Amino acid sequence: MAQRKAYVGGNWKMNLDRRASVALARAVAEAVGRDASVQVTIFPAFPYLAAVAEVLAEVGTSVRLGAQDFFAQPDGAFTGEVSLSQLRDVGVSVVLVGHSERRHVIGESDVLINEKVRAALEAEMDVVLCVGETLAQREAGQTDAINGAQVSYGLAGVTAGQMGRVTIAYEPVWAIGTGKTATPADAQAAHRAIRGWVRSGLFDGDEAVAQSLRIQYGGSVKPANAAELFKQPDIDGGLIGGASLKADDFLAIIEAAR
Ligand code: PGA
Numbered sequence: 566m567a568q569r570k571a572y573v574g575g576n577w578k579m580n581l582d583r584r585a586s587v588a589l590a591r592a593v594a595e596a597v598g599r600d601a602s603v604q605v606t607i608f609p610a611f612p613y614l615a616a617v618a619e620v621l622a623e624v625g626t627s628v629r630l631g632a633q634d635f636f637a638q639p640d641g642a643f644t645g646e647v648s649l650s651q652l653r654d655v656g657v658s659v660v661l662v663g664h665s666e667r668r669h670v671i672g673e674s675d676v677l678i679n680e681k682v683r684a685a686l687e688a689e690m691d692v693v694l695c696v697g698e699t700l701a702q703r704e705a706g707q708t709d710a711i712n713g714a715q716v717s718y719g720l721a722g723v724t725a726g727q728m729g730r731v732t733i734a735y736e737p738v739w740a741i742g743t744g745k746t747a748t749p750a751d752a753q754a755a756h757r758a759i760r761g762w763v764r765s766g767l768f769d770g771d772e773a774v775a776q777s778l779r780i781q782y783g784g785s786v787k788p789a790n791a792a793e794l795f796k797q798p799d800i801d802g803g804l805i806g807g808a809s810l811k812a813d814d815f816l817a818i819i820e821a822a823r
Contacts (some may be wrong), residue, residue, distance in 0.1 A: 571777050571795065571822035572732060572802040574693060575607040575809030576633065576661065586613040592812035594626035596819075603802075603823050606631040606693075607809070611647060618656030631659035631693070634667065637677075637684035639800050648755045649688040659691040661749045664720055665738045669699075675718035682719055686727045693732045693804065694719045695783070696759070700739035708737075709758040713766060716759060720767060725774050732779045734804040735759060740784025742806055747784060750801075756780045756799035788817035795822050 575590035581589065597605050606654045608631040617629050636646035652660070657723045662679040663683065696715035698708045705782045716733065723731065735755050737747050763776030782794050794800055801823045808814040
């Protein structure tokens with residue numbers, strides 16, 4: 566089985582001001598240093614990306630800078646939107662796509678999400694594609710079907726060669742920001758099904774694509790539950806919201822992933 570490097574993301578969402586963003590980035594960068602045994606990406610709010618990029622460069626770290634969203638068009642009359650080349654220009658190399666808050670609060674469709682995935686990969690960004698079922702879908706026994714569908718739509722048109730730059734984050738909607746975490750066994754079952762679907766449903770039995778794909782778990786990950794989740798064979802780290810806003814908690818979760 567392929568050895569997958571653990572991957573922990575800190576999704577800061579619409580939180581923190583400039584000062585707190587810079588301080589948190591510095592604390593994380595200094596603690597992680599140039600450690601190559603685990604991959605860490607932080608996703609600050611747009612206005613602070615450039616300031617955080619400067620801190621990461623100044624500290625000298627393997628921590629990467631990610632953006633929470635972008636618009637798929639290269640440039641033009643799209644008031645309020647931000648392009649991939651603008652993000653690249655301020656030091657971003659990773660983008661989140663299809664986060665449940667963008668799907669369910671903002672209303673992004675699978676078509677738009679796929680457009681974004683393909684645009685980001687064409688722009689040579691790394692992509693974290695988020696998928697996950699709602700509580701009603703879980704209770705109706707549709708977890709694997711929903712994840713399979715979101716993965717299929719999200720990755721439509723993506724080549725096996727591009728998959729090296731794709732990470733999937735499985736984030737059950739009912740577990741995000743609620744304090745409810747999937748049990749390690751439930752999360753493992755969902756991750757295993759997603760990996761299986763990527764192999765047999767999307768890439769024609771391509772074992773190398775399936776085995777090298779990293780699948781993060783997200784949804785109320787904390788220092789207290791991280792190790793148990795990350796121990797599961799198909800869980801390759803986490804996408805962390807609330808607990809990524811405190812350096813100590815986030816660093817403890819990174820430690821659990823090592
Ligand atoms: P949470 O958020 O850790 O606060 O549940 C996770 C996410 O939305 O990525």
